[in-house]
Amino acid sequence: MAFNDRGNSRGGSRGSSHGGGFRGGSSGPREMTKVICSDCGVETEVPFKPNEGRPVYCRECLPNHRKF
């Protein structure tokens, strides 16, 4: 059996094996998290940590799901 530990068996790039490098501090690079848009399915990055089970949208789709 080929046991792919970090292989590319999953198409997506969800690196959720470890819980992030949290460097406390307001200054510095934003932590971008790669996510898959729940609407169009494109891979995008968001400057926050999306909650599990919550849909995340790319920039294109976000306005469509924002109620303002």
Ligand SMILES: [Zn+2]
């Ligand atoms: Zn989208």
